[in-house]
Amino acid sequence: MAVKNGNFLIHEENFITDFPEQTRAFSSYNPLDTFELPKGVDKHYQQQYADMYFLRLAQLKAAVEQKAQDAWENFELAGEKATRVERVLDVRQGELCWVVGTIFMEMTMKPNILDDISKEHWIAAPPVREKYISPNGKDEMMLEDESGRLRVTGDHVASNAFVTGCIIAALGTETADGAFEIIATQHADFPRQPQRWERDEEALVLAGEKVKRKRPKAEKIAIVSGLEIGADDEDTINRDILLEWLEGAAAGGAEQARASRITRLIIAGDSVANSSPIPSREEFAEAKKIQKRYGYDSEAYDAIPADLLDQFLCDLLPSIPITILPGASDPASVAIPQQPIHPAMFPKCRESTKPPDQPHDHLYAFDSVTNPWQGDVDGWRLLGTGGQTVTDVQKYIEHESSLDIMEAMLRWRCIAPTAPDTLWCYPFQDDDPLLVRDCPHVYFAGNQPKAGTKVVAGPAGQRVTLIAVPKFRDSGKVVLLDMETLGVDFIQIAPQKIRS
Amino acid sequence: MDKYKDYLVANVLIDGKIITYRLLSRELKVHVNLAKQMLFDFHDKQNAKKPGTVHATYLITGTKRPGPSQHSNGIHSQDGEDSIMQSSPYMSSMPEQEEVTDVAEEVVPVTSIILCRQEELEETKAQLEEMTSIHVYSLEPGPLQNMNLISLCNQEIVKKFAHQDPMDNWKAYGTIHNPHVKRRATRRPPPIASEATTAPKSIAQTSSTVQPKEKDDVTAQTARGSQLAVAAKKTDAKATFKREKSDIFKSFAKANAKPKAKEAEKSKEYTPAIESAEQSAHEDEPMKDVSEDEYEEDYTPEVEISKEKNDAARKARAEREEKLRKMMDDDDDDDDDNDDVPMDDAPIAEEPKDAPIERQPQKAAESASVTVSGGRRRGKRRVTKKKTVRDEEGYLVTKEEAVWESFSEDEPEPKKLKTVAPTISTAKGKKGAKQGQGQGNIMSFFSKK
Numbered sequence: 001m002a003v004k005n006g007n008f009l010i011h012e013e014n015f016i017t018d019f020p021e022q023t024r025a026f027s028s029y030n031p032l033d034t035f036e037l038p039k040g041v042d043k044h045y046q047q048q049y050a051d052m053y054f055l056r057l058a059q060l061k062a063a064v065e066q067k068a069q070d071a072w073e074n075f076e077l078a079g080e081k082a083t084r085v086e087r088v089l090d091v092r093q094g095e096l097c098w099v100v101g102t103i104f105m106e107m108t109m110k111p112n113i114l115d116d117i118s119k120e121h122w123i124a125a126p127p128v129r130e131k132y133i134s135p136n137g138k139d140e141m142m143l144e145d146e147s148g149r150l151r152v153t154g155d156h157v158a159s160n161a162f163v164t165g166c167i168i169a170a171l172g173t174e175t176a177d178g179a180f181e182i183i184a185t186q187h188a189d190f191p192r193q194p195q196r197w198e199r200d201e202e203a204l205v206l207a208g209e210k211v212k213r214k215r216p217k218a219e220k221i222a223i224v225s226g227l228e229i230g231a232d233d234e235d236t237i238n239r240d241i242l243l244e245w246l247e248g249a250a251a252g253g254a255e256q257a258r259a260s261r262i263t264r265l266i267i268a269g270d271s272v273a274n275s276s277p278i279p280s281r282e283e284f285a286e287a288k289k290i291q292k293r294y295g296y297d298s299e300a301y302d303a304i305p306a307d308l309l310d311q312f313l314c315d316l317l318p319s320i321p322i323t324i325l326p327g328a329s330d331p332a333s334v335a336i337p338q339q340p341i342h343p344a345m346f347p348k349c350r351e352s353t354k355p356p357d358q359p360h361d362h363l364y365a366f367d368s369v370t371n372p373w374q375g376d377v378d379g380w381r382l383l384g385t386g387g388q389t390v391t392d393v394q395k396y397i398e399h400e401s402s403l404d405i406m407e408a409m410l411r412w413r414c415i416a417p418t419a420p421d422t423l424w425c426y427p428f429q430d431d432d433p434l435l436v437r438d439c440p441h442v443y444f445a446g447n448q449p450k451a452g453t454k455v456v457a458g459p460a461g462q463r464v465t466l467i468a469v470p471k472f473r474d475s476g477k478v479v480l481l482d483m484e485t486l487g488v489d490f491i492q493i494a495p496q497k498i499r500s
Numbered sequence: 501m502d503k504y505k506d507y508l509v510a511n512v513l514i515d516g517k518i519i520t521y522r523l524l525s526r527e528l529k530v531h532v533n534l535a536k537q538m539l540f541d542f543h544d545k546q547n548a549k550k551p552g553t554v555h556a557t558y559l560i561t562g563t564k565r566p567g568p569s570q571h572s573n574g575i576h577s578q579d580g581e582d583s584i585m586q587s588s589p590y591m592s593s594m595p596e597q598e599e600v601t602d603v604a605e606e607v608v609p610v611t612s613i614i615l616c617r618q619e620e621l622e623e624t625k626a627q628l629e630e631m632t633s634i635h636v637y638s639l640e641p642g643p644l645q646n647m648n649l650i651s652l653c654n655q656e657i658v659k660k661f662a663h664q665d666p667m668d669n670w671k672a673y674g675t676i677h678n679p680h681v682k683r684r685a686t687r688r689p690p691p692i693a694s695e696a697t698t699a700p701k702s703i704a705q706t707s708s709t710v711q712p713k714e715k716d717d718v719t720a721q722t723a724r725g726s727q728l729a730v731a732a733k734k735t736d737a738k739a740t741f742k743r744e745k746s747d748i749f750k751s752f753a754k755a756n757a758k759p760k761a762k763e764a765e766k767s768k769e770y771t772p773a774i775e776s777a778e779q780s781a782h783e784d785e786p787m788k789d790v791s792e793d794e795y796e797e798d799y800t801p802e803v804e805i806s807k808e809k810n811d812a813a814r815k816a817r818a819e820r821e822e823k824l825r826k827m828m829d830d831d832d833d834d835d836d837d838n839d840d841v842p843m844d845d846a847p848i849a850e851e852p853k854d855a856p857i858e859r860q861p862q863k864a865a866e867s868a869s870v871t872v873s874g875g876r877r878r879g880k881r882r883v884t885k886k887k888t889v890r891d892e893e894g895y896l897v898t899k900e901e902a903v904w905e906s907f908s909e910d911e912p913e914p915k916k917l918k919t920v921a922p923t924i925s926t927a928k929g930k931k932g933a934k935q936g937q938g939q940g941n942i943m944s945f946f947s948k949k
Contacts, residue, residue: 006631006632006635007634008536008634008635009537009634009635009636010537010540011540011541011544012538012541015534015538015541016533016534016537017531019533021671021677022674023678024679024680026680235648236648236651237647237650237651240650240651240654241559241613241615244522247675247676248675249673250613250637251632251635252536255611255632260676315658315666318666318667318678319670319675319676319678320676321678351683351684351685352681352684355684361682363680363681363682365678452608453608477610488608489609489610490609490611492610492612492613493613494613494614494615495614495615495616496616496620496623496624498620498645498646
């Protein structure tokens, strides 16, 4: 097997000592603060979650109605024309009609706050369930709006996946037993997709500068998730190799040159294992058993994983810019949108963190951002999450791959439909940033069980690259995204199995 | 050029340590790619001389052959079961089959980076369709049972070379350089010993005994440093090995370890960089940063970060920390002081009488009305104490209060004072304390209790 210039199995007589200097390629980075919550006293938790559903319905109703209107305007069934009904309670038995509402799934296995309170004082998180679907098929689906609820049935419901919180238009009739039998549904579908470089050019125009006609060819970015530093059986060597590969030390020749073309590393959640401020029920039960000690208790709080993460980032930062999103197990806030991991967690990365008085200077290499997060990289709009939103939707439905769920969420125009029902969420009052306003070009979700990517198309020619980023600890995989073609390839770091 | 052989003989063969190319490149300050070749050369030649003395792990990159072996790439690849799974059908509970059935998903090219031991090298190569690079990743005395042990090398790099500014030596190590990013001019954390900023005075005194003329000459400081370094080098040869710790690598070693290399490495590091502490005490400005609180609005640091300034600051920093680090190293084995700098002895012997006064905590305590009677000093000083009270709502509130406290000279010194004065009087007592603080050593975990 021939190995060109990547072969370093060389004897002293032939040592190569002259190596080209490697310079990292540059990408334009322009993040958005869509998911940043108000700071300090402006952050309130007194609001009712009902407002969120109301808001969501109000904001999406027009778009969904439009879609339904186009689809069902001349729809006839057995000579009967479909009519539009304003509110779900206006549906009359036997009439063919369509109505817009919010889905609510009544599932026996779904965690229920009232049950939890009646059982015990609610201190730890509810037990993690693999699926909310009840095994005996007793789950019910409702369509609701501000007026009331309608129980819905039909083959269409059974064959399609719906989750609490998505807004749809449903076509059907009310049957004798009072249920609304659906024969078809419509959703809002992808919103408008900005042009590439749109935001950057807008800013240039506003600043009175000339719009750049020619831009350098964009290179690649790397996305990784689920490093889970500090997990019990973590393979530390994999993380070492990742670090060395990204900084251009490992491998050789073409591989090193390839690493230098990576302009940014995005870490999509779960960088540290078991560091969520709210322990899971299992962790809590475990902690109860251990006798309480006073003062510093290394069993109750272990600073080493956070330290290792800091060191990992600090080693990489001089060479490659990093954007880090928090995930479910990270030491950040727990409710969606999770706020950036606090800079105090990264004392060694201080040199690369932007000073607090220059919030819009994105030339500093380290950016701790929200989850979900969106921003422009090389002109493309990226939308990413730590993966909780997708994982939670997965619990509602039987077999759906992460990518299908991600596609559905974009089509519903809501990236966290199950919040606040089964996903912790900030009680938004006036505006819900979890609704998708601009269709991203790339939508990635971290910590998915399986790596995958696909391109989906929208009604107005939108093209979105969906990426399911697997956990690095499980798979050793890193996603490389080409910022010119939006093509994806994987790097997999895996030690060879030892035969003993 | 031949330094690497000595280094590897000492560390791998004698000490039985694992050495990666990255650690070697740091130790010898050479390009990582050169270090990879050195490892290979050493491995090859050493095993030619005496087969089986050195064991290697390789890092291979390339694309795997399609087919059954690729199938197990997904979730289970961590186990590296590729070779075993080839013939058997996939019986896992994971919905792996979907990969095949799902048409909409794209087939994504996967580049594999595989770390393997020399035993599995051929087998690994056979799995690859195309190999893009291969090099020796690490050398160790015998076959590894757990690859994660290699991580200790990177931990060592972190400990030993944390003070080095990556912006200065990317070139030497061959790290990908990023000229596009801004960096803030903050102080790098000193290597291990963060207690470096107290007690500048007594150190300054010792330094003045060494080179009294140049005491205040700032510009001459670097010159002095190098001068001393030369002096130290001369004494290198005499220095004897004192530090022998229990070492996890020992368990891998076949031969009895002769600590030659450690000695060399230690003496290399030794330079009495004394003035640096004084310097850093001045320049240890409070870190104004977000970490203090949630984004404080009232703070406005210098906005302009000119490149020259940055560079200059960085250089100064690097210099300072280099010295500081050396001082730290020098500090933990006091025996060196005896051997290497004989002229220290006389002045220091007189010092202890005054030293405690100067080494009183500057932040926490300020003395007032000190009286001296019969060689004893008495007085009051101000000490910050923590006080916890329960407020009206039932919460425990901890306050810091300044309290006047009387003291006399024979009192033990306040604990929070971590002196680094290299005086003989304190050095002995400190040896024990030193182990307790700073980063816990992984080696201590394995040592017998």
